Amino acid sequence: MAESVALDQPLDESTARKGRSPGQDAWREFRRNRIGVAGLIFIIFIILVAIFAPLMSPYGYATQNNLNSRAKPMTAYTITTDYLPNCHWAGTPLEWGCTIFFTGSDALGRDLWSRTVYGTRVSISIALVASTVSLLIGSIYGTVSGYAGGRIDNFMMRIVDFLYAVPILPLIILMQVYFKALARQGVREGLTGAIIELNQQMGGMLFLFIALGALNWIGMSRMARGQVLSYKNKEFIEAAHMIGASNSRIIFRHLMPNILGPLLIAETLAIPGYIFTEAVLSFIGLGVNPPTPSWGQMISEGYQGLRSNPHLVLVPGAALTILTLAFNFMGDGLRDAFDPKLRGRK
DSSP: OHHHHHHHSOOOHHHHHHTSOHHHHHHHHHHHOHHHHHHHHHHHHHHHHHHTHHHHOSSOTTOOOGGGTTOOTTEEOOOOTTTGGGSTTTTSTTGGGGGEESSOBOTTOOBHHHHHHHHHHHHHHHHHHHHHHHHHHHHHHHHHHHHHOHHHHHHHHHHHHHHHTSOHHHHHHHHHHHHHHHHHHTOOSHHHHHHHHHHHHTTTHHHHHHHHHHTSOHHHHHHHHHHHHHHTTSHHHHHHHHTTOOHHHIIIIIIHHHHHHHHHHHHHHHHHHHHHHHHHHHHTTOSSOTTSOOHHHHHHHHGGGTTTOTHHHHHHHHHHHHHHHHHHHHHHHHHHHHOGGGTTOO
16 A cells, blocks of 8 residues: 555656656756847748748848838839839738838948848858868867877877868968959959859858868867777777777767767857858958948948948847857857756856
């Protein structure tokens, strides 16, 4: 009878926790962080905006209306019957939005709201692609270095030390200047010509992917190496050696799953830096190719008239600030959720 009563009692928190995986524990802790969840929701919203940009904006990012140059926010849009088909919302219940500048227009009469919406594609693409490339290169390089040890580890880390001595931003600027110079010269032959042609088709984003992703993996490689050094002498790794597992199997089936969590968190926290770097490059004219909109490029075009038309800077600047804050909030929430020392304190 006593045993049946004991079985009917609810399990305490420690017993219930034993039935959850580490990933479930981390997700449970992350959901408690309201700011982190808000950041994640906003990032998902921005990704949907980037995917469905034509549905979220009345006009294309390059559509000009010379009758409404530098229009103020929420002013009427001068439109004629033959110009109406240029509006994405023509013939829909949102057609009234074709006649209003929600956030104003730029010097060429292009709808600022539409350009800001399409600009999310550049920022989100940079955030996802550059971080993925950096994570892949850095994690593989650091894992191989830490697992190999000895002279191989020493040689590979000396390469990383050398790259640390090279200033990344000036190198990225030099790469962009070089690629754009080749494009202006009309190089169309060989591998270089194929890359330049593909970059033109992508609006200039391919070179940004290469520059940002391929040159920002250095810190990730060091972190991956440190994680591998802390795990390579653990019992489960020794057991894998004893049963004859190959080195590639140990790396990709045993080490990588255990070190991937901290690396993902670190890369998430690095994403705002990628977005700001792209904005800086676009601000100085080394980013995407016009008329492809970028928030940094839009700020560069509007800052000279800041006093008379502050909306030209405030709208893309606000979008850039909010998106980077969202990634920071989400990264902080993930870091707290995956850190066992911080669980249960909030």
